[in-house]
Amino acid sequence: xxxxxxxxxxxxxxxxxxxxxxxxxxxxxxxxxxxxxxxxxxxxxxxxxxxxxxxxxxxxxxxxxxxxxxxxxxxxxxxxxxxxxxxxxxxxxxxxxxxxxxxxxxxxxxxxxxxxxxxxxxxxxxxxxxxxxxxxxxxxxxxxxxxxxxxxxxxxxxxxxxxxxxxxxxxxxxxxxxxxxxxxxxxxxxxxxxxxxxxxxxxxxxxxxxxxxxxxxxxxxxxxxxxxxxxxxxxxxxxxxxxxxxxxxxxxxxxxxxxxxxxxxxxxxxxxxxxxxxxxxxxxxxxxxxxxxxxxxxxxxxxxxxxxxxxxxxxxxxxxxxxxxxxxxxxxxxxxxxxxxxxxxxxxxxxxxxxxxxxxxxxxxxxxxxxxxxxxxxxxxxxxxxxxxxxxxxxxxxxxxxxxxxxxxxxxxxxxxxxxxxxxxxxxxxxxxxx
Numbered sequence: 129x130x131x132x133x134x135x136x137x138x139x140x141x142x143x144x145x146x147x148x149x150x151x152x153x154x155x156x157x158x159x160x161x162x163x164x165x166x167x168x169x170x171x172x173x174x175x176x177x178x179x180x181x182x183x184x185x186x187x188x189x190x191x192x193x194x195x196x197x198x199x200x201x202x203x204x205x206x207x208x209x210x211x212x213x214x215x216x217x218x219x220x221x222x223x224x225x226x227x228x229x230x231x232x233x234x235x236x237x238x239x240x241x242x243x244x245x246x247x248x249x250x251x252x253x254x255x256x257x258x259x260x261x262x263x264x265x266x267x268x269x270x271x272x273x274x275x276x277x278x279x280x281x282x283x284x285x286x287x288x289x290x291x292x293x294x295x296x297x298x299x300x301x302x303x304x305x306x307x308x309x310x311x312x313x314x315x316x317x318x319x320x321x322x323x324x325x326x327x328x329x330x331x332x333x334x335x336x337x338x339x340x341x342x343x344x345x346x347x348x349x350x351x352x353x354x355x356x357x358x359x360x361x362x363x364x365x366x367x368x369x370x371x372x373x374x375x376x377x378x379x380x381x382x383x384x385x386x387x388x389x390x391x392x393x394x395x396x397x398x399x400x401x402x403x404x405x406x407x408x409x410x411x412x413x414x415x416x417x418x419x420x421x422x423x424x425x426x427x428x429x430x431x432x433x434x435x436x437x438x439x440x441x442x443x444x445x446x447x448x449x450x451x452x453x454x455x456x457x458x459x460x461x462x463x464x465x466x467x468x469x470x471x472x473x474x475x476x477x478x479x480x481x482x483x484x485x486x487x488x489x490x491x492x493x494x495x496x497x498x499x500x501x502x503x504x505x506x507x508x509x510x511x512x513x514x515x516x517x518x519x520x521x522x523x524x525x526x527x528x529x530x531x532x533x534x535x536x537x538x539x540x541x542x543x544x545x546x547x548x549x550x551x552x553x554x555x556x557x558x559x560x561x562x563x
Contacts, residue, residue, distance in 0.1 A: 129518065129526055129527070129528050129529070130508070130512075130516055130517070130518065130526070130527060130529065130533075131271075131512040131513070131514030131515055131516065131518050131522070131525060131526060131527070132269060132270065132271030132272070132512070132514065132525040132526055132527050132549060132550070132551065133268070133269045133270050133271065133478040133511045133512060133527065134270070134271065134272045134273065134274075134466075134467075134468075134478075134511065134512060134513055135265070135270055135272075135273045135274070135467075135468050135469050135471070135476055135478060136273075136274050136428050136466040136467060136468035137274060137276060137407055137428055137430060137466075137468030137469065137470050138273050138274065138275060138276065138468060138469055138470065138471045138476055139211070139275070139276055139277050139278075139470070139471065139472065140258060140261065140273060140275045140277060140298075140471075141247060141254060141258065141275075141277045141279070141284070142211075142243070142247060142277070142471075142472050143261055143471035143472045143476055144254065144257040144258045144260065144261035145247065145249070145254070145257055146179060146261075146471075146472045147257070147260075148257070149177045149178065149179045150164060150165070150168055150176055150177065150178040150179065151178075151179055151180055152164060152178050152179065152180055152181045152182075152206070153179070153180030153182075153209065155181075155182070156182060156185075158183070158186040158189035158190055158194075161178065161181055161183075161190075161206065162190075162194060162195070162197075162198040163198075164178070165178060165195075165198045165199055165204055165206075166198045166199070169198070169199050169200060169202045169204075173202060174202065175202060175203045175204075175205075175220075176199060176202060176203070176204045176205070177205050177207070177246060178204070178205070178206045178207065179207045179209075179472055180207075180209045180472065180473070181206040181207060181208055181209060181215070182208075182209050182341075182436075183206060183208050183213065183215055183341075184208060184209075184210070184213065184340075184341030184342060184343075184440060185341075185439060185440060185443075190206060190215040190232060190233070191232055192216075192217060192218060192221070192230075192231070192232035195215060195216070195217035195218075195232055196217045196218050196219075198217075199217045199219065200219075201219055202217075202219060203216075203217065203219040203220035203222075203223045203224075204216065204217040204219070204220055205220050205224075205242070205246065207239075207243065207246075208239075208341055208342070209341065209436060209473055210339040210340070210341040210342065210473060211239070211243065211339075211470075211472075211473055212235060212236060212239055212338050212339035212341065212342045212344065213233060213234065213235040213236075213239050213339075213341065213342040214233070214234050214235075214239045214242055214243070215232045215233055215234075216232055216234065216242075217232065224242055224245060226238075235338070235342045235344060236338055236342070236344060236358070236360070240278060243278075244278060244279065247279075251284070251287065254284075255284075255287070255288050255291065255293075258288060258293070259288075259293060259295070261476070262293070262295040262296050263295060263556075263557070264476075265295075265296065265476050266295050266296065266549045266551075266556040266557035267546060267549070267557045267559070268476075268477050268478065268479060268546060269478065269479075269527040269529070269546040269549055270296065270476070270478060270549070271296065271297060271525040271526075271527070271549060271550075271551045271556075272296055272297035272298065272299070272513070272525070272551075273296055273297070273298055273299070274299045274301065274330055274331075274381075274468070275298055275299065275300045275301060275330065276301045276330075276333055276381075276407075277300075277301075278303055280306055280309070281300035281301065282300055282302075282310075282315070282321060282329065284300075285298050285300050285321060285322070285327050286321055286322045286327065289321075289322040289323070289324050289326070289327055290322070294324055294326060294551070294554065294556075295551070295556045296326070296551065296556070297326045297327075297328075297525070297551060298326065298327050298328070299328045299329070299330035299331075300321075300327070300328075300329065300330050301330040301331055301332070301333040301381065302315075302329070302330065302331075302332050302333070302378065303332070303333050304332070304334060304369060307332060307372070307373070307376070307378070310329070310376075310378070311376045315329050316329060316376065316377030316378060317329055317330065317331055317332075317377060317378045317379045325552065326551065326552070330381075331378060331379045331380055331381040331404070331405065332369075332373045332378040332379070332380045332381065333380075333381050333383065333407070334361060334366065334369060334370075334380060334381070334382045334383065335360055335361070335383040336359065336360055336361045336366060336382055336383055336384050336389050336392065336393060337357060337358055337359060337360055337383070337384060337385055337386050337388075337389035338357060338358050338360070338385070339385055340385060340386075340410065340411075340437055340440050340441070340444060340445070341437075341440060343355060343357065343444065344357050344358045345357045345385035345386035345389065345410070345411070346358055346359050346384075346385075346386040346388045346389040346392075347386040347387055347388050347389075347411065347445070348386075348387050348388045348391075348413065349445075349448070351444050351445075352443070352444065352446075356388065357386050357388070357389075359388075359389065359392070363392050363395065363396065366382070366392065366393070366396040367396045367399050367400060370382075370396050370397065370399075370400040370402065370404075371400050374400055374401075374402050379402075379403075379404050379405070380397075380402070380404040380405070381404065381405040381406075381407050381428065382396070382397075382404065382405070382406050382407065383406075383407045383408060384406050384407070384408060384409065385408045385409075385410045385411065386410075386411055387411045387412055387413045387416070387448075387451065390406060390409055390411070390412050390413070390416060391413055391416055393406050393425075394406070394416055394419045394420070394423060394425060397423050397424075397425050398419070398423055402424075403423060403424025403425050403426075404424075404425055404426070405425065405426045405427075405428045405466070406420075406425055406426070406427055406428065407428045408428070408429065408430065408433075408470075409427045409428070409429055409458075410429075410433070410437075410452060410453060411445060411448060411451055411452050412451055412454055412458075413451070414451060414457075417454065417457050417458060417461045417463070418461045418462070420458060420461060420462075420463035420464075421461055421462030421463050421464075425463075426463070426464045426465070426466055427458050427463050427464070427465050427466070428466045428468060429453065429455065429465060429466070429467060429468070430467070430468050430469060430470045430473070430474065430481065431453070431455070431467060431481040431482070431484035431485040431507075432469065432474040432475075432480050432481050432484045433453070433470065433473065433474065434452070434453040434484060434488060434496065435484055435489075435490060436473075436474070437452075438496050449496070449497050450497055450499070450500075452497070453488075453497075453500060454500050455485055455500050455501075455502050456499060456500045456501060456502050457500060459502060459506060465506075465510040466510060467481050467482070467485070467507070467510045467511045468481070469481060477542075478511045479541055479542045479544055480542055481507075481511065482504070482507040482508060482511055482533075482541055483538075483541040483542050485501070485502050485506075485507045485510070486501060486502065486503065486504055486507050486538050486541065487501065487538065487539075488500065488501050491539060504533060504534055504538060504541070505534060508533060508534075513525075514526075516534075523552065524550055524551075524552055524553035525550065525551055525552065526549075526550045527546055527548065527549050527550070528546070528547040528548040528549075528562075529544055529545065529546060529547065530544065530545040530546075530547055531544060531545075545559065546559065547559045547562045548562060
């Protein structure tokens with residue numbers, strides 16, 4: 129028995145809808161994606177929404193013309209695996225308010241707006257899918273999540289609790305566009321929501337740069353095309369926003385993927401005199417590693433992303449692999465790691481993230497930047513809010529496993545089975561055959 133697992137970074141509504149969409153995460157060739165789209169259209173789909181598409185690696189292969197050839201008059205939307213870019217055919221461009229003769233590729237704010245529009249299903253339908261996704265998470269030992277959906281999640285989660293949802297602990301983030309509303313309602317990070325004791329207000333989420341896949345992560349060194357990515361929130365604006373959050377009682381979770389964005393986020397935390405979290409912290413300057421612990425800033429990272437991004441790092445960030453996903457270096461510096469999946473970017477399964485941090489490879493492969501591997505216990509600790517060895521008096525957010533992850537062969541980590549999951553002593557999952 130050990131403490132239950134947390135997913136510290138998830139877009140839960142989007143993840144819950146994954147089952148109704150065309151998953152292309154297993155495809156590494158644009159022709160295969162287009163063939164899967166073509167098959168879906170032949171089968172009678174009235175719209176195709178494909179997710180986890182690795183389009184950033186394929187240059188200009190996903191043109192509007194090729195998407196039109198695959199989908200015809202059926203609207204086709206391919207959402208990139210990093211959620212920062214999408215490709216649309218002519219019918220989809222027209223349906224979602226874009227120039228039907230324009231570029232098929234939309235990124236950053238245009239992509240976020242598109243995803244919000246695609247997610248507009250009825251609350252009742254969404255809540256059914258959320259309940260199913262939560263049960264699946266509990267079956268993998270998850271007791272809590274930090275939900276970074278861009279909508280006003282507070283209302284969603286309170287509604288779900290009123291309807292009986294009690295499977296997970298949930299901290300639901302607030303975005304800058306909703307900060308005024310949160311302040312007007314007297315909310316602060318950590319405040320309890322609802323009546324069941326499982327829901328809380330999460331941090332203020334601030335997105336300061338883009339992603340590696342869309343070449344918009346803000347970097348000190350240029351991409352091969354000479355660009356440095358994008359700063360979406362300037363340093364002065366970030367400091368002002370962090371100061372406002374501090375005064376209103378909100379902690380901050382700052383999205384920063386490129387090393388220039390990470391440095392700017394740490395500068396802002398330092399200037400305002402508060403700690404917080406940096407989400408992703410994918411590429412960091414060596415000089416910035418020790419600043420996390422000194423400033424009280426946690427590194428909220430997604431280990432499975434390193435498996436997806438290795439080839440893109442070699443192509444777009446040449447010579448920087450040793451500073452990418454530097455988990456061991458962060459731990460040595462005294463930083464606190466918090467593991468998440470960023471689902472639907474990667475599946476909501478903490479055992480996959482734990483294995484990725486320990487191995488930094490897929491089975492049978494050599495480790496990628498092996499110096500940044502961490503041990504199993506360190507990876508477990510980064511996936512929990514409780515202790516690896518719970519003691520009397522600890523919260524009863526617990527999981528019962530079929531084997532001890534500290535004693536199994538590391539290669540078997542993803543095969544560990546969860547026999548039971550408890551949240552506050554309440555069983556949220558019992559495996560078949562367990563009594």
